[in-house]
Amino acid sequence: MSEFETSHFLRRRQILGSALALPLAGLSTASAASKTLVVGGLPVTCNLTLPIACSAKGPQFEYSKYSGWPEIKESLMTGRIQAAYMLAPLVMDLADKRIPMKIVSLGHRSGAVIMVRTDSPYKRFADLKGKRIAIPSRFAVDFLFLRKMLAREKMTPKDIEIMEMAPPDMPAALYAKAVDAYCTGEPFGAAAQKAGYARPLAMTRDEWRNYICCVLTVREELIKEDRPIVQELVNYVQAAGNWLDANPVNRDKAARIASGRKFFNQDPNIIKFVMENPSDRVTYGDLRMIRAEFDELMKLSLEAGTLKRPVAYEQYVDESFVKAIKPATIAL
Structure with missing residues (x-):
């Protein structure tokens, strides 16, 4: 265990x-x-x-x-x-x-996003190998969304470092570079995007319409x-x-x-x-x-x-x- x-x-x-x-x-x-x-x-x-x-x-x-x-x-x-x-x-x-x-x-x-810093080089999920990614919970469908995106690059959660975090704390953690990406429900993706320091790497509206x-x-x-x-x-x-x-x-x-x-x-x-x-x-x-x-x-x-x-x-x-x-x- x-x-x-x-x-x-x-x-x-x-x-x-x-x-x-x-x-x-x-x-x-x-x-x-x-x-x-x-x-x-x-x-x-x-x-x-x-x-x-x-x-x-x-x-x-x-x-x-x-x-x-x-x-x-x-x-x-x-x-x-x-x-x-x-x-x-x-x-x-x-x-x-x-x-x-x-x-x-x-x-x-819908309503879930995976966010990275605007100034980061990450363009695809393969670029996140070995990086720290925050999720709300292992039971969150956001986590299943992340797994779907990783699988497209023939990756698994073992290829990244996952940490659980309350969604309201995620934008600040990304800003402080305490995490390299986060996956959560809105508006905590939009908050960082509107502030200018984050961009969506993936959104359920594009990748999982019946989410x-x-x-x-x-x-x-x-x-x-x-x-x-x-x-x-x-x-x-x-x-x-x-x-x-x-x-x-x-x-x-x-x-x-x-x-x-x-x-x-x-x-x-x-x-x-x-x-x-x-x-x-x-x-x-x-x-x-x-x-x-x-x-x-x-x-x-x-x-x-x-x-x-x-x-x-x-x-x-x-x-x-x-x-x-x-x-x-x-x-x-």
Whole structure:
């Protein structure tokens, strides 16, 4: 077992211990439709449908910002929150370990980039051999994207040095030359690009058009205790996706909303940069749950070693809410 696998296994055992000790923690605060449902997310544009859904619906949904996937995972596992945007392969892994949660909707498509310094000589992935590259998590689909790009050059992750890093820290790390490249969701590629010291080496919009990463995930206790609030959340997330892709004016509004202190707390011009350069850098209008796409993610995750065995689709996905969608109005 590698050093990463050992430390990851120990952390997971510690978290699982907490989950077993507190299986119902925090459930009473959001189990009824009259209560506010706290939904966790990262300040990334792959999660942009969440601030829009929360703003459109009002006090029933509250956005809770997290800085990294380990923190959001632990909060979901211990029941401190009952819903969050999560990495799809991470949900597969948790479901395999009998952690009671289900994917109920997509959150976006595309939106990942691999960035290098503008002044670097790197033109192809072969040029990154032996270099240090940051990823958000081994469970991130960004990592699978990186593996795809390396494979085209007949390379593997063993040919580079990989380090895990919270996405907000990546642009500064590249600027300081602490890493040679990073792979993450927006706007943390756009932030460095707009500042002038980084350029994309690859983008999912060009290389992996049906890319999905962040998915709306809820604890099964919430589904059992309050299906209507889960349905309403899915209704508004899907409506937010359609609204975002309907016209550029809505994307401008979304940048202003999501940049606020209540949500991402970022420069609105950076989010706007993501929305416009190019306009399909991240897309939200097609949030269908397609089994074949999840099967592809699982296959890639098995090849990467982040999943140890296949997980039944029904074990980690609940399609019933997407199938029962009722149109919601996004009036912002």
